Amino acid sequence: MLKILCVCGLGQGTSLILRMNVEQALGEKGVTADVEHIDVSAASSMDADYIFTSNELAESLQGHAGKIIVVNNYFDMNEINEAIDQNIEQ
Amino acid sequence: MKFLEKNLIALDVEVNSPEEAIRVAGGLLVSEELTEPRYVEAMLESYQKNGPYFVLAPQIALPHARPEDGVKEASASFVRLQKPIAFGSAANDPVQLVFALGASSSDEHLAMMKQLVMLLSNPVHVENLKTATSYEEIQKMIRRNE
Numbered sequence: 010m011l012k013i014l015c016v017c018g019l020g021q022g023t024s025l026i027l028r029m030n031v032e033q034a035l036g037e038k039g040v041t042a043d044v045e046h047i048d049v050s051a052a053s054s055m056d057a058d059y060i061f062t063s064n065e066l067a068e069s070l071q072g073h074a075g076k077i078i079v080v081n082n083y084f085d086m087n088e089i090n091e092a093i094d095q096n097i098e099q
Numbered sequence: 100m101k102f103l104e105k106n107l108i109a110l111d112v113e114v115n116s117p118e119e120a121i122r123v124a125g126g127l128l129v130s131e132e133l134t135e136p137r138y139v140e141a142m143l144e145s146y147q148k149n150g151p152y153f154v155l156a157p158q159i160a161l162p163h164a165r166p167e168d169g170v171k172e173a174s175a176s177f178v179r180l181q182k183p184i185a186f187g188s189a190a191n192d193p194v195q196l197v198f199a200l201g202a203s204s205s206d207e208h209l210a211m212m213k214q215l216v217m218l219l220s221n222p223v224h225v226e227n228l229k230t231a232t233s234y235e236e237i238q239k240m241i242r243r244n245e
Contacts, residue, residue: 017149017152018145018148018149018152019145019149019163019164019165019202021163021164021166021200022153022161022163022200022202022212023152023153023155023161023163025209025212026161026212026215026216027155029212029213030220049149062152063152063155064152064188064189064190065149065150065151065188065189066150066152081190081191082155082156082157082190082191083155083156084155084156084159084216084219084220085156086220
């Protein structure tokens, strides 16, 4: 199964919001994936196929084996849907 | 859970820096005894350390810290800035709507975040938050949204 991390600075608020919306978008596309939300330092040592995060944190995740997907507006389902379509093979 | 209740909302507050905006929004949580004062310092430290990643949509910032930084109850406050302030977010500056989150480790945290997502995912709601002239207007919108 696809493993996806949603990453923010602390792993409490922002990444949880991103996870809710990524899960919703994946669900609507019929993609099954294991989606977790987590803070940026823990994320660097975790395996994942894809990492959703903000522009600001993407840099600190460079070098991670997973593909990094930047989302600018966490409430914009169109942006999240497009990011999934462009990056994740379905 | 205390979500955008009357004493947790301040409209058209004048601030001159992102730090000041975080202090005002966090201060509402402290004065309602939903977090300890040190929680506000933790929010500021996180901003310093991790940058403005919590500016997660145009004009919207959600500063927060960790449950162990002194959260007593899952909570969210709302401060509307009189003049928008740059937080340093390339995509989403300037910020006008600041929601300070008292992030608890309880199930209430998840429920609260869902409510916040429901509210802020709707552009009509966001527009209403920008233009509302009273707490009552905002409260009506939140009730309809529940």
